[in-house]
Amino acid sequence: MSHTRDTSGKRFFCAVFIIAxxxxxxxxxxMPSSGxxxxxxxxxxxxxxxxxxxxxxxxxxxxxIPLPVQSTxxxxxxxxxxxxxxxxxxxxxxxxxxxxxKLFSQPQESITTNSRxxxxxxxxxxxPFQGIDVTGKPIGKQLTIHQAEALxxxxxxxxxxxxxxxxxxxxxxxxxxxxxxxxxxxTKYVLDVVDGKTIFRKDLEGRVxxxxxxxxxxxxxxxxxxxxxxxxxxxxxxxxxxxxMRSGAVNPYLAESLVGGAPLVVLWLAIGSVYFTxxxxxxxxxGFRHAFQVVRGRYDNPNEPGEVTHFQALSSxxxxxxxxxxxxxxxxxxxxxxxxxFFWMMACGFxxxxxxxxxxxxxxxxxxxxxxxxxxxxxxxxxxVGLKQLGLGPLGSVLAIMFSVMCIxxxxxxxxxxxxxxxxxxxxxxxxxxxxxxxEQVNQEIKSAAVAENFARLDDLQTQKQSLQEKMDGFKQKFxxxxxxxxxxxxxxxxxxxxxxxxxAAEKIVPTMCGIYVLACLxxxxxxxxxxxxxxxxxxxxxxxxxxxGGGLLGVLVIGVQRAAFSNExxxxxxxxxxxxxKTEEPVREGAVALMGPxxxxxxxxxxxxxxxxxxxxxxxxxxxxxxxxxxALASRAFESQISWFPWLLTVAIVxxxxxxxxxWSYYGERCWERLFGARTTIGYKFLSITCVFIGTIAHxxxxxxxxxxxxxxxxxxxxxxxxxxxxxxxxDLASYxxxxxxxxxxxxx
Amino acid sequence: xxxxxxKAHVVVPVDFSDESFAAIDTALxxxxxxxxxxxxxxxxxxxxxxxxxxxxxxxxxxxxDHAEDALRARLKSESDKYDQIDVxxxxxxxxxxxxxxxxxxxxxxxxxxxxxxTGLKRLLVGSVAERVVRLAHCPVLxxxx
Numbered sequence: 001m002s003h004t005r006d007t008s009g010k011r012f013f014c015a016v017f018i019i020a021x022x023x024x025x026x027x028x029x030x031m032p033s034s035g036x037x038x039x040x041x042x043x044x045x046x047x048x049x050x051x052x053x054x055x056x057x058x059x060x061x062x063x064x065i066p067l068p069v070q071s072t073x074x075x076x077x078x079x080x081x082x083x084x085x086x087x088x089x090x091x092x093x094x095x096x097x098x099x100x101x102k103l104f105s106q107p108q109e110s111i112t113t114n115s116r117x118x119x120x121x122x123x124x125x126x127x128p129f130q131g132i133d134v135t136g137k138p139i140g141k142q143l144t145i146h147q148a149e150a151l152x153x154x155x156x157x158x159x160x161x162x163x164x165x166x167x168x169x170x171x172x173x174x175x176x177x178x179x180x181x182x183x184x185x186x187t188k189y190v191l192d193v194v195d196g197k198t199i200f201r202k203d204l205e206g207r208v209x210x211x212x213x214x215x216x217x218x219x220x221x222x223x224x225x226x227x228x229x230x231x232x233x234x235x236x237x238x239x240x241x242x243x244x245m246r247s248g249a250v251n252p253y254l255a256e257s258l259v260g261g262a263p264l265v266v267l268w269l270a271i272g273s274v275y276f277t278x279x280x281x282x283x284x285x286x287g288f289r290h291a292f293q294v295v296r297g298r299y300d301n302p303n304e305p306g307e308v309t310h311f312q313a314l315s316s317x318x319x320x321x322x323x324x325x326x327x328x329x330x331x332x333x334x335x336x337x338x339x340x341x342f343f344w345m346m347a348c349g350f351x352x353x354x355x356x357x358x359x360x361x362x363x364x365x366x367x368x369x370x371x372x373x374x375x376x377x378x379x380x381x382x383x384x385v386g387l388k389q390l391g392l393g394p395l396g397s398v399l400a401i402m403f404s405v406m407c408i409x410x411x412x413x414x415x416x417x418x419x420x421x422x423x424x425x426x427x428x429x430x431x432x433x434x435x436x437x438x439x440e441q442v443n444q445e446i447k448s449a450a451v452a453e454n455f456a457r458l459d460d461l462q463t464q465k466q467s468l469q470e471k472m473d474g475f476k477q478k479f480x481x482x483x484x485x486x487x488x489x490x491x492x493x494x495x496x497x498x499x500x501x502x503x504x505a506a507e508k509i510v511p512t513m514c515g516i517y518v519l520a521c522l523x524x525x526x527x528x529x530x531x532x533x534x535x536x537x538x539x540x541x542x543x544x545x546x547x548x549x550g551g552g553l554l555g556v557l558v559i560g561v562q563r564a565a566f567s568n569e570x571x572x573x574x575x576x577x578x579x580x581x582x583k584t585e586e587p588v589r590e591g592a593v594a595l596m597g598p599x600x601x602x603x604x605x606x607x608x609x610x611x612x613x614x615x616x617x618x619x620x621x622x623x624x625x626x627x628x629x630x631x632x633a634l635a636s637r638a639f640e641s642q643i644s645w646f647p648w649l650l651t652v653a654i655v656x657x658x659x660x661x662x663x664x665w666s667y668y669g670e671r672c673w674e675r676l677f678g679a680r681t682t683i684g685y686k687f688l689s690i691t692c693v694f695i696g697t698i699a700h701x702x703x704x705x706x707x708x709x710x711x712x713x714x715x716x717x718x719x720x721x722x723x724x725x726x727x728x729x730x731x732x733d734l735a736s737y738x739x740x741x742x743x744x745x746x747x748x749x750x
Numbered sequence: 751x752x753x754x755x756x757k758a759h760v761v762v763p764v765d766f767s768d769e770s771f772a773a774i775d776t777a778l779x780x781x782x783x784x785x786x787x788x789x790x791x792x793x794x795x796x797x798x799x800x801x802x803x804x805x806x807x808x809x810x811x812x813x814x815d816h817a818e819d820a821l822r823a824r825l826k827s828e829s830d831k832y833d834q835i836d837v838x839x840x841x842x843x844x845x846x847x848x849x850x851x852x853x854x855x856x857x858x859x860x861x862x863x864x865x866x867x868t869g870l871k872r873l874l875v876g877s878v879a880e881r882v883v884r885l886a887h888c889p890v891l892x893x894x895x
Binding site: 373 | 766791793794795796797798799800801802803804805806807808812813814816817820821839843844
């Protein structure tokens with residue numbers, strides 16, 4: 001009787017799963033194109049697929065306008081470090097192309113302005129440079145060396161080798177010295193069709209937002225004129241290496257690219273969590289109260305196999321997940337995605353609770369209790385052992401190895417280098433605060449002096465800026481090395497030296513720091529309580545119908561889900577390693593405890609950060625965003641506007657969270673290493689880990705950061721696949737556990 | 751030259767694998783009484799990041815107790831003839847600990863099963879048998895299966 005019910009139940013949920021995926025596809029395809037906001041008069045832009053059928057893309061110029069001057073200087077050969085960096089970046093890009101493969105991307109056509117001006121003079125002459133236009137005709141403007149120096153100070157020159165102001169080149173048939181002045185890096189305008197007319201809308205930096213006012217829009221004719229004057233940048237994809245047009249390429253000034261869309265792995269995580277929630281019939285809701293009782297210690301039996309109590313296991317898992325993602329990541333989500341992203345973050349946290357439940361129950365179910373009473377458990381166990389029991393042994397082994405490798409790399413990247421780097425830069429930001437403000441002031445004065453052509457003052461300011469910059473850079477170079485060594489030593493003391501007190505102290509302080517942080521956030525929110533109701537309304541409307549942000553529903557959803565997934569690691573599988581250490585004979589009990597993880601991490605802590613960012617208006621604050629503040633710096637600024645001394649406390653919290661995350665993730669990486677290479681080789685892992693702490697602090701992240709995030713999310717591929725296959729077993733265990741719980745079979749101890 | 755007479759003390763390191771328990775039978779053949787056989791299990795050092803260590807619920811003495819109980823239970827479940835065997839647990843590098851333990855009990859021979867580790871694990875980990883052979887003060891009998 002129960003067997004038939006189970007089979008039909010299985011079929012029902014499989015059907016629900018497939019229908020959910022189908023709905024996703026249909027909804028996404030039917031959406032207006034990403035990157036196009038609703039225009040001012042309320043009419044939506046046509047999506048490009050309709051555009052393609054209606055009319056071909058406008059031709060702005062059929063040929064490339066040649067540059068008036070071509071440089072004859074040989075570019076410097078890349079140094080060894082640059083080559084390594086370049087090679088690494090290329091490898092990461094390749095990996096991203098399939099691991100972060102984007103579905104539902106939309107085509108986007110755009111133009112980018114080009115405001116270069118050229119000034120030439122005869123070789124070795126001391127005359128001022130003469131300005132020419134794109135056809136080589138003189139435009140009657142001159143540039144003296146002094147003026148060029150002024151422009152160089154403002155960063156508007158394209159410099160030659162060694163930072164020289166002019167380069168040698170050919171103009172037509174004569175050799176010249178020329179200066180290239182670049183007023184700005186170029187503004188991007190995205191193609192759109194409104195009321196049947198083709199226009200180009202300005203892409204506002206840092207947001208997925210397009211201009212709607214007349215000053216931010218170019219007409220087709222204006223664009224064509226810019227093209228004929230050579231005032232547009234050609235699409236580099238349509239050029240060969242030496243700048244000529246590729247054969248077969250047309251319309252060189254119209255760039256075509258794919259934008260938006262959702263990385264496959266994010267959809268995989270989101271759909272997986274929704275599937276688990278429905279399959280377990282919403283256990284994250286009705287099991288919550290029981291989970292709370294378990295964490296409180298009601299069922300703690302010290303004689304059961306395992307290492308720590310339920311509360312301690314949850315704390316260990318939380319010390320790994322609560323980190324820079326809860327502060328910096330959330331701030332980024334608010335600035336790029338707006339209030340709507342907050343809703344999707346909460347949704348991810350809510351559904352993610354069941355993902356955590358399933359993976360941690362599996363972790364407990366298939367763990368190994370070693371002879372000395374310690375535990376080895378986690379996805380690398382349940383993927384191989386669990387799937388073998390289902391008769392899928394080879395698949396299980398492959399998935400387990402895939403997971404272990406990615407977990408080790410993730411523990412070097414996101415769980416190590418990223419934390420070290422951000423902790424260092426948070427401290428540096430606070431230490432250099434006065435210097436930075438002074439530098440900003442000097443920059444402003446330089447701008448005004450250059451415009452006024454006050455050269456004497458300019459020289460003084462240049463020297464001042466130079467010495468200030470050198471002072472800051474010098475300090476930074478020394479600081480990152482010192483901090484890198486200090487942090488590496490602190491980590492080494494714990495993971496190699498085995499000095500337990502430091503690691504234990506750090507992990508135990510995390511709950512307290514979380515509490516203080518939440519209190520500070522609540523203070524800021526209550527101080528602005530009147531702003532909260534309209535904000536809440538905005539959150540809901542923006543979540544489904546983003547007016548303030550382009551990217552459409554999918555764009556906002558992806559941002560919210562992605563940042564929340566990085567933060568709470570639900571579906572990724574890492575927490576199952578920590579939770580399998582709990583003392584219990586009931587896997588489902590620990591799974592219930594685990595579902596409190598995403599609740600505390602996302603629904604409590606992330607929402608606190610997000611509400612502060614929203615309530616202080618930091619997400620939309622032009623002044624702050626213009627200064628280039630983002631991530632934890634912007635969060636710091638937002639708090640500063642409410643509690644002036646808080647940035648210092650925030651920095652302490654950030655460093656503590658980073659340190660505890662490094663320590664906890666090194667546990668995950670070590671267990672995976674042990675699974676692959678045996679317990680006696682873990683010393684190799686530990687040395688690599690310490691090296692990464694140091695490198696993470698001193699390096700510019702870039703590709704390394706992309707790589708580490710890639711690894712954390714990619715762990716979800718094998719983990720969710722295995723968990724979906726093993727979920728029927730979990731569901732049976734849940735039913736049996738709940739039946740016994742209801743009939744009062746479980747002994748309570750408190 | 752080692753005379754093939756009954757030994758006073760024989761050490762058998764075990765790692766809970768079936769081969770290692772089979773080695774105990776060989777050891778029993780070398781001695782007069784079962785209590786001359788000393789079975790030893792070596793535990794690795796615990797990482798300070800282990801949850802049990804962070805929360806101070808697990809320490810070396812609790813681990814040794816656990817392991818000893820597990821060892822005795824396993825021997826009992828195999829056969830009653832193992833009842834008199836001496837059981838010990840050590841913590842550290844297996845090669846060193848086994849050699850040191852053998853010297854402490856004045857062992858005349860150490861009996862080791864052959865592990866047959868192949869591939870990557872063999873390359874990286876090497877073999878405990880090789881280290882024991884090098885470090886031990888007494889002859890080492892490495893069994894083949």
